[in-house]
Amino acid sequence: MVQKADKVVAVVVINNKRFSKLFAGAITLGITFPLMAAILPADRFDALVHSYDGGGMEISGPSLLIRKMLGTSTSVSANYYVDSISSASIDVITSASPYKEERKEHSVGVEYLHDKSIMSFNYSSSEENDYKAKTYSIGVSQDFFGDLTTLSMGYSRGSDQIMRITKLNNQKTLDPLFGTDHADRHNFRLGLSQILSQNMIAGLNYELITDKGFLNNPYRQVRFADDSWASEVYPNTRSSNSVTTQLKYYLPYRAAVSGEYRLFSDTWGINANNIKLAYTHPIGKEWIIDLRYRHYDQSRASFYSDLFSAPGVQAFMARDKELSTYTNQTLGFSVSYDLAQQGWKLIDKGSINLAFDHMMFDYQDFRDASVEGVDIGTEPFYSFSSNVMQVYLSVWY
Amino acid sequence: MTKAITTICLMLLLTGCSMQPWVKPYERAKLADPIMSFDRDPVSTNYINHVYQAREGARGAEGGQGGGCGCN
Numbered sequence A: 001m002v003q004k005a006d007k008v009v010a011v012v013v014i015n016n017k018r019f020s021k022l023f024a025g026a027i028t029l030g031i032t033f034p035l036m037a038a039i040l041p042a043d044r045f046d047a048l049v050h051s052y053d054g055g056g057m058e059i060s061g062p063s064l065l066i067r068k069m070l071g072t073s074t075s076v077s078a079n080y081y082v083d084s085i086s087s088a089s090i091d092v093i094t095s096a097s098p099y100k101e102e103r104k105e106h107s108v109g110v111e112y113l114h115d116k117s118i119m120s121f122n123y124s125s126s127e128e129n130d131y132k133a134k135t136y137s138i139g140v141s142q143d144f145f146g147d148l149t150t151l152s153m154g155y156s157r158g159s160d161q162i163m164r165i166t167k168l169n170n171q172k173t174l175d176p177l178f179g180t181d182h183a184d185r186h187n188f189r190l191g192l193s194q195i196l197s198q199n200m201i202a203g204l205n206y207e208l209i210t211d212k213g214f215l216n217n218p219y220r221q222v223r224f225a226d227d228s229w230a231s232e233v234y235p236n237t238r239s240s241n242s243v244t245t246q247l248k249y250y251l252p253y254r255a256a257v258s259g260e261y262r263l264f265s266d267t268w269g270i271n272a273n274n275i276k277l278a279y280t281h282p283i284g285k286e287w288i289i290d291l292r293y294r295h296y297d298q299s300r301a302s303f304y305s306d307l308f309s310a311p312g313v314q315a316f317m318a319r320d321k322e323l324s325t326y327t328n329q330t331l332g333f334s335v336s337y338d339l340a341q342q343g344w345k346l347i348d349k350g351s352i353n354l355a356f357d358h359m360m361f362d363y364q365d366f367r368d369a370s371v372e373g374v375d376i377g378t379e380p381f382y383s384f385s386s387n388v389m390q391v392y393l394s395v396w397y
Numbered sequence B: 001m002t003k004a005i006t007t008i009c010l011m012l013l014l015t016g017c018s019m020q021p022w023v024k025p026y027e028r029a030k031l032a033d034p035i036m037s038f039d040r041d042p043v044s045t046n047y048i049n050h051v052y053q054a055r056e057g058a059r060g061a062e063g064g065q066g067g068g069c070g071c072n
Helices: A016-028 A090-095 B002-016 B042-055
Strands: A044-054 A057-070 A074-087 A099-114 A117-128 A131-144 A149-162 A165-168 A171-174 A181-195 A200-213 A221-223 A228-231 A237-250 A256-266 A271-283 A287-298 A326-339 A349-367 A381-396
Touching: A044 B042, A057 B042, A131 A181, A326 B042, A349 B042, A381 B042
Parallel strands: none
Antiparallel strands: A044 A057, A044 A381, A057 A074, A074 A099, A099 A117, A117 A131, A131 A149, A149 A181, A165 A171, A181 A200, A200 A237, A221 A228, A237 A256, A256 A271, A271 A287, A287 A326, A326 A349, A349 A381
């Protein structure tokens, strides 16, 4: 056990690890879930700049995506994504020092169309100074019933290397005592999209994710009643199930409303659900406005506690606020302006877009340990809000 | 849960052999409108899912289409 003031680690990576670990696998599986008849996605190029600011974290960077048909039945894509992170989050404030780091991700994909089937393969790699992740994904989708129904399935395999940064002689370096740890991940996914009427479509997605290996954040710590701190201890396996239903309806005038509901549970005892409502409204031929609201609610992991009575009181211990009981509400809008609708030189059309989301996190059993002058375990519950902005240009060619 | 989904899929397959599409291709103009896409801009959807995954305990079945890449 180490006292709070004795942290040897100056860098705490709170959220970014999960970016690499979860996202690459989960998203690459969602490749081929076309809504209607089996067609390959159109050739397009997207250049996006993103910005996240909230809870002491500032994250920004570009994302570039290009997709191109090769012949009539093959489509290839590539993506380059960067997160530049500057963090002084509540975890960092209470148990380490602010840090800056960068994560880069590269992805390539191939999709092949045959009759009413699309097969896909994707590879993604993500790298930062103390975390490397690789994910391979395959997927297939098939249209049925006069192309009213699309059934999709996918599998991905992820392999992560986890290291730890420490300070030696005032220099940040990889911690030789920690070495390199590993985690493996499998994602299994089923998707069903269904045309219900001339105005309505529905979707159903299921995903099973299993993890095995070192699932901790190597920096985060738990605290005890005597105000001492020690490293978290997580189980080395985790399995989760999630199901999402979606519905979208075309209104009597040119506009659309949609609803989405997701149910989640895992072997760590977390139960969560979220609902999202959205409204899309074109103005004239060139503008599209989107309004959205999302509410997320989760219960804590069975081994989570804000304050443990003493070391060793239970086998697994966590104080990750993402494993606590909390809600997140998001209000957002997007504005899209179509460019060159009649085409221009080699371009078929284009759009310029702005998206803004305001998120409000409200924790029910995670206390703000940075508050001084009160007894330990009686600090106010933590809450924060964040603003997320995206500006992007899309070009179809 | 897995069994229930498998059963639904099998039922759809069995009953679908004799099924005629109740929405003809020429009746799908509204569905083909970009505003009816669950995921009009994959690069944006992937990014916002990435933001949620990093800050929420739940994961998977995000819904909508991916971007044909592991981008986020």
